[in-house]
Amino acid sequence: MTQTAVMPGVSAGRGARRASRAGGNAIDNARKRLFVPFVGPALLFYSVLFVGPSVYAIWISFHKWAGAGAMEFVGFGNYVKLFGDKLFLQSFGNTLVLLFVVGIAVFAVSFGLTLVLRDMVGRKIARSVIFFPHLVNAMIFGVLAGFVLNPGGLVNTLLGWAGVTDPPAWLATENLFPLIMVMLTWITTGYYTTILMAGVDRIPPYYYEDCALAGANAFQRLRYVILPLTWDVFGTCAVLWTISSVKIFEIIWIFGGSTGQGIPPTRTWSTAVYTYVTAFSGESIPAYGMASASAILSLALVSVLVVLLRRVMKRDTIEI
Template sequence: MFWPFAAPALVVYAVLFLAPIAYSAWTSLYRWDGMGPKQWRGLKNYQILFEDPFFRSSLANTLKILFIGGTCTFAISFALTLALREMQGRLFARSVLFFPCLVNAMVFGILAGFLFSPDGPINQILHLVGITMPPKWLSTDNLFPMIVGTLVWTATGYYTAIIMAAVDQIPTYLYEAAELDGANAFQRFRHITLPMAWDVISVCAVLWTVSSVKIFELILVYGGSSTGQAPPVQTWNTALYVYEEAFPAQSTPALGMATAAALVSLVMVGLFTLILRRIMRRTAVEY
C-alpha cells in the first residue's frame, strides 16, 4: 500500500520542486536574458559569480543572518523558556511573544521607516531625554544590523512557542525532584529541559537554517525606496541578489547568473542542514 499512498505526493513534489531545480541547474550553464537565444557558458557563470564582490557580500550577509541571528534568537528563546515555565500568566505572555509572527514582514519594514526616520518618534523621545545627536538608524552602515535585530525580534516568539510546547510535556515531578536536590533554575534547564526538549530544539534549528536563506521582503522594504530603488548592496543577502539579477530595474536580466546564485544557496542550505542534523543527533530520552 506504500506506492498508492505516496505516489500522488511524490508526483506533486517532482513536478513543483525537482523539475524546476533541474531546469534551473540547466539554465545556470547559459547566458540568457529570458527572451533571446541562450549562449552556452558552462561553469563560467559560477566562476563569475564567486568573483562578483556583490555576491560575496550577499553570501556573507546570509551567513551572518544564519549564525549571528540564529545565536541571538535561540539564546533569547532559551532565556524566555527558563522564565516562562514557572511564570503565572505564561499563556498570555506566550501569545504576546508570538504576535509578531502573525504580521507580514513588509509591515515591519514600513513601520521601521516611520519609527526610525530622522523626525520619527524614536528620535523625538531621545531628544526629550537629552540626547541631541541620536544615531542615524537607517543609514547604510546601520541598516543591516537593524534588519537582523528585527528578524531576531520577530522569530524569537515563534521558536519560544515551539520549545515551550515541548517543555509543557515534561513531567513536573522531574523539576520537583531536582529542586529538592538543590538544583537552581539554570541547572534545571540544563539537565532537564534541554535534554528532554532536544528533538524539538533540533527541528527548530533546521527551520531557522532554511528560513534564514529565504528572507527577502523585509530587506527589500527595509532598505528600498518609494521610487522602486533597490536596497543598498551592503544589505543584500543571496535571495535579494537572485532577485536583482533576474529582475533588474535598469539593466538586462541575467537569468543564468540568477539561477546559479539560487543553486549555490540551495546547496549551501542543504549542506548546513545535513551537518546540523548530524551534530545535533542524540539518543532519545524516555520519561
C-alpha cells in the same frame, strides 16, 4: 509404498506461516493499490512545483541567458563569475551573518524567555504577546520601521521632546543591516519561543521533583534535565532557522528600500536579494544564468548545513 510421517505440529506451523505470508501479501497489495489515488497526486504536485523547477534552474545555471532568445552554454562559467563577484561574496557573507549571529541571538533570547515563562503566572497570555510579531508580515514591519525611523519620524520626534537635538541617522546606509538584524530577532523570537516552550512543557513534573529531592540547583536541573529532554526540539528549530535564514528577502527589500533608493543598498543584500536583482531588477540585461547559479549555491548551502546539523545534534532518544 513408502509414506512420510508428518507431525501435526509442524504441519500446523507451516500452515500458519503460509497464512501469515498470505496476509502480509494482501496488505502489501492493498498499500500498492492505495498509493496511486492517495500519494500519487501529492507526489505529482510536489514534482511539478518543486522538483521540476529545481532541475530546470540547475540547467539554466550552466547557460548565459537573458530570459528570452537562445541559451549559450557556459558550463561552470556562471559559478566562476559568482566567486569572483565582490557583490555576491558580500551578499553571501551577509547571509552567513544572518544565519549564525541572528540565529544565536534568536535561540538565546527564545530559550531565556522559555525558562522565565515556564512557571510564570499568565504564561499563556505572555506567550501570545511574544508570538504576535511573527503573525505580522515582515513587509509591514519594514514599512513601519522605515516610517518611525526616518528623520521626521516618531523616534526622532520623541528624542527631540526628550531634549536630544542631534538624533542618530537611523536610516544611514551603515546602520541599515544592524537594524535588520535586530528586527529579525524580534520578529522570529516568538515563533521559536513557542516551539521551545512546547518541548519544555512535555517534561513530566516528577523529573523536577527528583531534582529537588536530590538537592540539584537551577543550573544542574537545566543541564541534566531540561537540555537533554529538549535536545531534539533544539535540533528541529536549528534546521527550521537554517532554511528560513537563507530565504530572507522581504524585510531587507522593503526596509532597505525605505531610504528612497528603490533597491536596498548593496551592503544590506542577502543572497536572496542578489538573486532577485540579478534576474529581475538589475539595470543591465537580466542574467538568469547567474541568478540561477546563485539560487543553486544557496540550496547547496542549506543542504550541507542541514546534514551537518543532523549529524552534530544527533543523540540517543530519551523516552519521557
